Amino acid sequence: MATLDPLQETTQANVSADMINFGIGQPSFDILPTEIMRKAAEHRLSQHDPSYLNYGFEQGDGRLRDSLAQFLTSGYGLPVSAAQLLLTVGASQAIDLICNNFTQPGDVIFVEEPTFFLILGLFRDHDLEIVSIPLDEGGINIDILEEKLKQHRPKFLYTIPTFQNPTSINLSTERRQKLVALSQQHDFYIVADEVYQLLNYTVEPPSSFAAYLDSDQVLSIGSFSKILAPGLRLGWIQTSPTLMARILQKGLLASGGGFNHFTSGIVRSVIELGWQVEYLDHLKQIFSKRLETLNAALQQHLPSTVDFNKPEGGYFFWLQLPDGIDGKRLAETAASYKVGFQPGENFSNRGELSNYIRLSFAFYGEHDLKEGAQRLARALADYK
Ligand SMILES: Cc1ncc(COP(=O)(O)O)c(C=O)c1O
16 A cells, blocks of 8 residues: 655655545556566566667567557557557656657647646646647537637647546547647647547547547557556657657667667567456456446535536546635645545646546545545535
8 A cells, every 4th residue: 555655755646544545546556467567577588588688779669569559459449550659658758758859948839728737747847838728528629729729839739638637528539630630730739648548448439549640740649557557667659650750860769779678578578468458458347346436426425516427438537616615725624534636726737727626536446435435525514
């Protein structure tokens, strides 16, 4: 279980044992694939192939890219090739690399509002001017986007199109097509962070943005963090030959020889031995149960003035609180009831969304999810 060890503090998961913190968006320790990784490492190291201990290839291990391409072809339901994939140190580093390649300090980028709060920090590191475009129930609001395109020339639009963090909304197919058309017309890239694309529980989501690579405007990002384990720090960019060539020019890749080469060898074994498909199925069953449990507990314990939709995939519930209740202040009351969450304001680049909160169901088992929902209800009743 998580502890408050000063040597182990992280931004993502600081929590004392008696707290139920729905703010943590990562899998619980008990479901991480330790046995699969042990067997995969043993398999890889028994192949007597020292190349995984040398520098790797700029684009990432070709064998892993090949097996990942096959896995994605089946998972996405569209053809994916090894040549389209570049291996990265997770989605976060993929996005950082894209900022390095495609932006200069002061450039404008568009993000959704709300958007994944930790990525906002990454964009600020690059001194980008962040312009927020609100979401509605169909994803990013295209009318407002078109208005903003009259005022700005963004380098790219960052979207989390599927089971969005934090809202769990899916961008409709129609809007995906419209976005691609707008990106061609106004010459901006679409950086589609699709880390939840394969974590669907009840519906098939719209096609990945990988379906639109021919436009030469799309960079689709994926990660093993959500389908295997975040600690591997392994993800990918999928893009067209022109954009790939541009990313590959970087000195960092030439000098470093690709990212995370040794781990790539182990993950190659995970996929080739069929364990990635098996583990993802297992994970989806667990998360789908957790989602149902938290949904039922929230329905049962929260007042009807709290508004939310049941997610169909991903990790998150996005709750709209009754008028006049501020998420950050509620978090203070909630702390005394030993329950936590992410206040909505964190997901706004403009300091808005103060009456929303985000809950993740990934980090706790069913007992804690039920208990956490009751504590949250008590904190809400006690809000002043
Ligand atoms: C939308 C989104 N992008 C990126 C990340 C981070 O991914 P990675 O661990 O691959 O860097 C997360 C993790 O919570 C996320 O929700």
